[in-house]
Amino acid sequence: QEKETVIPERAEEAKLKAKYPNLGQKPGGSDFLMKRLQKGQKYFDSGDYNMAKAKMKNKQLPSAGPDKNLVTGDHIPTPQDLPQRKSSLVTSKLAG
């Protein structure tokens, strides 16, 4: 009789797939790489904004999804979604 030893990694993989059944078929792979390459991309396109506003005249405006960095044509970024420009005048706490 075969005794099945569960490799910890495989058990973790099963857990993950149970939670997210639509998880990409490619192991690890390009989804992460693409996300990594797109780091820093913050889109606010006033053309998109106005087009979407015109389209959604009477409907409820969609609010930002969980991933605020996703680029979509119809999602209307609100001022709260936009990145704050930080002040760089504060001295590092390491410098005392």
Place this chain on the structure above:
Amino acid sequence: SYAADIISTVEFNHSGELLATGDKGGRVVIFQQEQENKTQSHSRGEYNVYSTFQSHEPEFDYLKSLEIEEKINKIRWLPQKNAAQFLLSTNDKTIKLWKISERDKRPEGYNLKEEDGRYRDPTTVTTLRVPVFRPMDLMVEASPRRIFANAHTYHINSISINSDYETYLSADDLRINLWHLEITDRSFNIVDIKPANMEELTEVITAAEFHPNSCNTFVYSSSKGTIRLCDMRASALCDRHSKLFEEPEDPSNRSFFSEIISSISDVKFSHSGRYMMTRDYLSVKIWDLNMENRPVETYQVHEYLRSKLCSLYENDCIFDKFECCWNGSDRQVHIVMTGSYNNFFRMFDRNTKRDITLEASRENNKPRTVLKPRKVCASGKRKKDEISVDSLDFNKKILHTAWHPKENIIAVATTNNLYIFQDKMN
């Protein structure tokens, strides 16, 4: 505490007298070791703040709708050639050469100006004198001498100064460029792994470093756990590696996480240049440059995390990029060091094969006392003084550590604190 205070890089200079840190807010803080106190033979000089300056500012690339973080990704020191010190600091897009110089005297006795700078009424000047230099309180000034910009479409992860001390490389996710320290308006592309069709992208560059002695040799690591060694004499574009280092994988062990945890987050040559060390998510590997098919040594940093990969993926910790470092150039001792979670860091003695886990935290360690070794209990019955895996704080990451080039002094960065430890003397 401010997010800007998050330390993003730590680096000793070549003599070890200076220690630079870079942070998320684009600032550099340099510490200087005190001259050794002759009366206190039990401790080496302490490190005090020497200089601090704003290296990079946040930028917005309007053409690409890209926010460019001011976070300092890497600092590399140039060897000292004259009284001034030079370092390279880089954020995601721009590398800068900074000159740090001391001023300890100033000219006094001008004829037309008062000491405070106000101009004297020329009609009151009746005699002439020669201005002289007088001592003043030490002032340390940092000024940007070169700005190397606009050469990287993707995010810079590494810079490395060549042993010729004239050129250096900068690496982003898909390309590596070669620069001359004096020339800012052009750089040579020496590696380009961008596929013609981005849909075919399977691998990115994660780190790169020049060989410490051979000025024509460099290595770069990838997100798939491979290291390529390239020789610039072979061709102008080093797309074909001279050596490919890869550990064969047991296909029966493969899982969704395999590739992610095999991604190399750091690569460092040994001082001799005969070996190189790589850090992936769970281990540190030592490679002999003469053997491509497997590492000569593998050290498990926190193997107990293998059964936590699901939650580490969900909270993104599985993508944390840990660095690693060799001990200083003492030929008898061979120790490698790397960080972990819960403010723990690990050291592996390659000679004795012993390892130790230490903690960088003020609460658990009194100053000037010997650090107590820590132990994580993977499962089962937890012994007294052991910490269970489930109570580890994954927000307390030690990603950056550095070892003094000559002495047993180490710098360990927690999220926003810097710890400097030295070994017990006598």
